[in-house]
Amino acid sequence: MRLTEVKTGDELDLGGLTLSFIETRLLHWPDSMFSYLKERKILFSQDAFGMHLATGAIFADQNPSETIKRECEKYYANILLPYSSKIIALLDSVGETGLEFDVLATDHGPIWRRPEDISRVLGWYREWAEQRPKLKAVIVYDTMWGATGKMAASIADGIRSSGVDVKILPLSGSDRSEVATEVLDSGALIIGSPTINNQIFPSLADALTYLKGLKPKNLIGAAFGSYGWSGEAVKQLNQYFLDMSVETVSDGIRALYAPEPAQLEECFKFGEAIADELRSRIEAV
Template sequence: CSPMGKAGLLRHYKEDWPFVEVKTGSELSTGRYNLAFLETPMLHWPDSLMTYLKEEQILFSSDGFGAHMASSEHFDDRLPAFPLPYARQLKKYYANILMPFGALITQLFAKIAQLGLTFKIIAPDHGLIYRRNIDWVLAAYQKWAAGIPEPKALVIYDTMWHSTELLAHEFLQGLTDAGVEAQLHHLRRTHPSDIITEVLDAGLLLFGSPTLNNQMFPTMGEFLTYLKGLAPKNKAAAAFGSFGWSGQAVGLITKELEAMKLKVVHEGFKVKYIPEAGELAAARALGEKLARENLK
């Protein structure tokens, strides 16, 4: 294991087993096979380590290239549904586990190129073992790690009595008017991990919340806390919402977006109580404008 792995195992099991510590460049012979090691700290734990079985060109990739999907089949070429439903799982895993570490993944690819490693099998800790779709999974990771967004926008919102929802639908319509891919996500109808999967390659995020007791709606607070930890990059963002008298939600969301270093592209769109026709039209026009200005 890696030196950090040894420290972790000692902490958990309090047993001084005969550990063999390895680092990047270390090699170990089992007699018939030779193993080479590649430390990959923070992908996605500090002790992470990949192992390369030279003779068979197998990469045991730890948490890299994994997915949270169990199957009675172990190999990608044995699963009839591959790759479409699996592609979704691969993306979901990357978005929810590895999104903060894109720069490290890009460095890992550089290291693999530098060492001249080629793979016949990639065997992650989670999900299927790749035998046929190796180039496909490597290309997907390279694209996500580069963090270049698609022309795609999300409207993520919650509502008590549908006023914020009316605005959300107008923003969605405006985004569609601009010809970009647009998705609507109600925070209590789509699981946060599924919304994050869509956030991964979106270039524009619009957040809608009513004001409740001088705050944003609690589900929005929860989602933004989760999103902040995943350190999203290269995204434009703005907030909107309905309020009754003090209307803090939009400002509080905007502060969170700034704290995440997202590109805030509007000061916030607020409507008192139920939006009127002119306000609905303004939301639609703003959605179209933001999409045209911020998505390519």
């Protein structure tokens, strides 16, 4: 049998060892396929359970556990997130077949060999694929002279004061893959941009175009930004939310040039209101 001809359910005799092929239902690429070495209980999982981590420590348990979790999550958020419903179906079907794994060997990154690590990564995949809203908000923004940045800080203070965790990501120091990773772990996405030439700031367009393609789910959203005269940015950010099917919980908030203390107080309340809305939605589930 040539490898190019294998089909789901085929078995290949490797001279005493049997390699069986398990379809992944188009997980990532159309030709992606799990293969399973029966006698050794090794699952060659291709893209699944991997990460973009180049390390000489080839087993997951030889690396710091926080690094492994973060890199695994980053890979999921940036590569696999759009396929989440297929991943849930795959996890269900693998569970139903009762396949046992002693080793998960992925194409990218370290190999999983300890039972506790294997069940941990399977649990993470289910959690990330289900995308249940979390009691955490992420604020993604950019700023030319700090006005939108001040708004971001006050919104974050308001969120925190309501007991919700918040991560602030200024795009001057965060790349789009970091944004996607934080969004995976959040229930609210708050985006801020100054208006420049009647548009949003280009770095926001970059990050949001990327994020839109990853199809994050179960988020609430809100927009903010400073402006000088026409102030289109907030309206355009709301359009991104609409395109991403993210429900906005407000029309957004704008400040003329550098925000006055009264406007920063408004931003604080805006943050509180978003946090309260997030909490009540999570409690209602």
